[in-house]
Amino acid sequence: MLEFILRRVAQAVLVLFVMTLLVFFGVHVIGNPVYIFASSECTRECLNDIIANLGLDRPIWEQYWLFLGNLLQGDLGRSFTHGVPAMSLIWQRFPATLELATAALVLALAAGLPLGLYAGLRPDSPVSKAIMGFSMLGFSVPIFWIGLILILTFSVRLGWLPAIGRGQLVEVLGVRVSFLTLDGLRHLAMPSFTLSLIMMSMVIRLTRAGMREVLHTDYIRFARANGIRESRVIGVHAMKNILIPVVTVLGMEFASVIAFAVVTESIFSWPGVGKMLIDAIAVLDRPLIVAYLIFVVVMFVTLNLLVDILYSVLDPRVRVGGRTR
Amino acid sequence: MAPVLDIRGLRTAFATAAGDLHALDGIDLVVNRGEIVALVGESGSGKSVTGFSITGLLPAAARVTAGEVRLNGIDLRALSPAAMRSLRGRKVAMIFQDPMMTLNPVLRIDTQMTDALRAHLPLGRAEARARCAAALAEVGIDEPEARLKMYPHQLSGGMRQRVAIAIALLHSPDLVIADEPTTALDVTIQGQILAVVQRLCREKGTALVWITHDLAVVAGIADRIAVMYAGRIVEQGPVDAVLDAPRHPYTRGLIDSVPASHPKGQRLPQIPGRMPTLTELPEGCAFAPRCTRRSAACAARPDPAEAAPGRWVRCFHPLPGAGG
Numbered sequence: 001m002l003e004f005i006l007r008r009v010a011q012a013v014l015v016l017f018v019m020t021l022l023v024f025f026g027v028h029v030i031g032n033p034v035y036i037f038a039s040s041e042c043t044r045e046c047l048n049d050i051i052a053n054l055g056l057d058r059p060i061w062e063q064y065w066l067f068l069g070n071l072l073q074g075d076l077g078r079s080f081t082h083g084v085p086a087m088s089l090i091w092q093r094f095p096a097t098l099e100l101a102t103a104a105l106v107l108a109l110a111a112g113l114p115l116g117l118y119a120g121l122r123p124d125s126p127v128s129k130a131i132m133g134f135s136m137l138g139f140s141v142p143i144f145w146i147g148l149i150l151i152l153t154f155s156v157r158l159g160w161l162p163a164i165g166r167g168q169l170v171e172v173l174g175v176r177v178s179f180l181t182l183d184g185l186r187h188l189a190m191p192s193f194t195l196s197l198i199m200m201s202m203v204i205r206l207t208r209a210g211m212r213e214v215l216h217t218d219y220i221r222f223a224r225a226n227g228i229r230e231s232r233v234i235g236v237h238a239m240k241n242i243l244i245p246v247v248t249v250l251g252m253e254f255a256s257v258i259a260f261a262v263v264t265e266s267i268f269s270w271p272g273v274g275k276m277l278i279d280a281i282a283v284l285d286r287p288l289i290v291a292y293l294i295f296v297v298v299m300f301v302t303l304n305l306l307v308d309i310l311y312s313v314l315d316p317r318v319r320v321g322g323r324t325r
Numbered sequence: 326m327a328p329v330l331d332i333r334g335l336r337t338a339f340a341t342a343a344g345d346l347h348a349l350d351g352i353d354l355v356v357n358r359g360e361i362v363a364l365v366g367e368s369g370s371g372k373s374v375t376g377f378s379i380t381g382l383l384p385a386a387a388r389v390t391a392g393e394v395r396l397n398g399i400d401l402r403a404l405s406p407a408a409m410r411s412l413r414g415r416k417v418a419m420i421f422q423d424p425m426m427t428l429n430p431v432l433r434i435d436t437q438m439t440d441a442l443r444a445h446l447p448l449g450r451a452e453a454r455a456r457c458a459a460a461l462a463e464v465g466i467d468e469p470e471a472r473l474k475m476y477p478h479q480l481s482g483g484m485r486q487r488v489a490i491a492i493a494l495l496h497s498p499d500l501v502i503a504d505e506p507t508t509a510l511d512v513t514i515q516g517q518i519l520a521v522v523q524r525l526c527r528e529k530g531t532a533l534v535w536i537t538h539d540l541a542v543v544a545g546i547a548d549r550i551a552v553m554y555a556g557r558i559v560e561q562g563p564v565d566a567v568l569d570a571p572r573h574p575y576t577r578g579l580i581d582s583v584p585a586s587h588p589k590g591q592r593l594p595q596i597p598g599r600m601p602t603l604t605e606l607p608e609g610c611a612f613a614p615r616c617t618r619r620s621a622a623c624a625a626r627p628d629p630a631e632a633a634p635g636r637w638v639r640c641f642h643p644l645p646g647a648g649g
Binding site: 216217218219220221222223224225226227228229230232236237240241244314315316317 | 427
């Protein structure tokens with residue numbers, strides 16, 4: 001297992017390096033931030049000052065070299081617009097996004113597993129068909145539309161839930177969270193539901209498909225032939241097999257939910273990293289964009305590693321490290 | 326004393342868009358305590374459906390439409406699902422064909438065994454484990470304690486089938502239905518598995534229904550044989566009598582198709598044609614279209630007739646018996 005993890009970390013470093021290349025040179029192509037910072041009266045000298053100030057007068061490979069050196073020391077540069085280290089901005093915003101994404105994940109599992117299970121056990125019932133129709137909608141209807149409709153319905157028309165912001169926060173272990181207060185939960189409800197829809201639909205479909213498949217296997221028949229209770233046959237013998245694809249897909253999906261909660265955060269003005277990224281792109285705040293993308297890569301790699309480890313816990317056949325004969 | 330298994334007039338149908346198709350059409354079968362009965366037939370003849378009809382584990386589209394299934398005199402068709410569950414594993418157990426598929430790939434052997442054990446016995450963990458280890462030792466698995474901690478993929482095919490047998494026999498059931506349990510195994514392993522099952526059933530007085538298409542296996546293990554064709558038992562009787570002097574033309578053809586029963590180099594006799602599928606069953610005798618002895622009478626449905634004591638044949642023109 002240790003060897004496996006080490007190998008994966010080495011791969012991760014390589015991936016990270018390639019990413020820095022792509023990201024760093026990529027953002028240099030999309031536009032020159034100098035023109036955004038410069039006022040309209042700015043003369044040539046004034047422009048040159050700004051360029052020198054930002055370190056953009058040096059050749060690009062030298063800039064990259066500098067960036068890489070700083071990266072190795074954990075420094076991802078200062079935001080052009082905020083003038084503070086980019087990472088500190090990200091860390092400041094990240095808990096909000098993480099809370100939103102986690103709430104979405106919990107919601108997706110809590111609703112998706114039972115719904116998918118039901119649809120898998122009774123594929124022909126009208127309820128199952130309604131569930132599958134719902135999951136189809138979850139996949140195909142755009143998130144921003146759902147978000148807006150939710151706001152229209154529950155905030156504007158019914159006035160039950162607040163439309164924007166995070167609500168009242170409580171500090172837990174130095175992190176400010178909103179899910180522990182009623183006001184926070186009310187703020188969390190709509191954005192987390194909106195964000196969870198795609199994951200939930202995925203869980204429903206995977207669970208249903210898995211259940212349909214597993215129910216026909218000999219080992220389920222054998223378990224039944226042994227008189228094992230149906231609840232245990234479904235809940236343990238079948239479920240453990242079904243969870244394998246669910247965990248894999250959700251693990252990958254969770255990373256992208258965190259990374260690209262942009263739309264949901266924008267609609268509900270959720271003060272997370274997604275909204276920060278949009279703002280950064282708007283003003284071509286290169287260090288912040290680069291730092292965020294590097295951060296996302298690290299997160300993806302880490303989550304994938306976690307998924308692999310969890311996967312091997314669930315599926316003994318893929319267990320690595322010579323435990324098998 | 327009532328026989329362990331008493332099936333009368335069992336009919337099982339699959340619901341299809343074209344209406345009910347009867348995969349079993351009037352099965353009569355009696356299995357006594359400690360007896361080993363081989364259920365023989367080609368794929369699709371209804372052997373496995375018979376097994377699942379007994380245990381109430383038919384696929385969702387299938388259901389028993391008529392007849393009686395009695396286990397120790399208890400009418401299984403009248404039982405509630407919960408009562409049926411409490412019989413499964415305790416009174417009647419099953420062993421399946423492919424040991425690669427019968428054990429759950431993601432659960433350890435001990436989990437699967439203790440689950441089966443505790444489905445019917447309120448045992449503590451330690452005691453359950455000890456019983457499981459003992460059961461493994463009984464089917465000839467060495468280091469049972471270590472094997473308990475393994476996953477199925479860590480065991481060989483023969484070993485897995487032994488585990489499945491150990492699980493099936495955990496509660497010393499009165500009846501075990503073994504659905505081609507040696508077909509997927511190497512010949513050498515087949516012999517071992519056969520020996521283990523035979524020994525344990527004899528020791529515990531367990532009745533065994535051995536579903537197979539392999540006549541060599543039948544000769545080696547069974548007391549009686551029931552030959553199935555297109556959802557009906559066409560002939561049954563003591564294994565030696567049936568194999569030596571088959572009365573039904575189909576049984577004859579089946580025996581003649583075994584390569585070992587003929588001199589080398591000689592052309593192997595075949596039964597012409599193939600077994601009809603459920604959608605194209607003829608009105609009368611299902612074997613008639615392939616039969617050399619058919620006559621106009623075969624357009625009607627033959628009923629089982631006792632040709633000799635304990636010997637039933639479902640044919641209008643049975644072959645002459647051994648004595649004439």
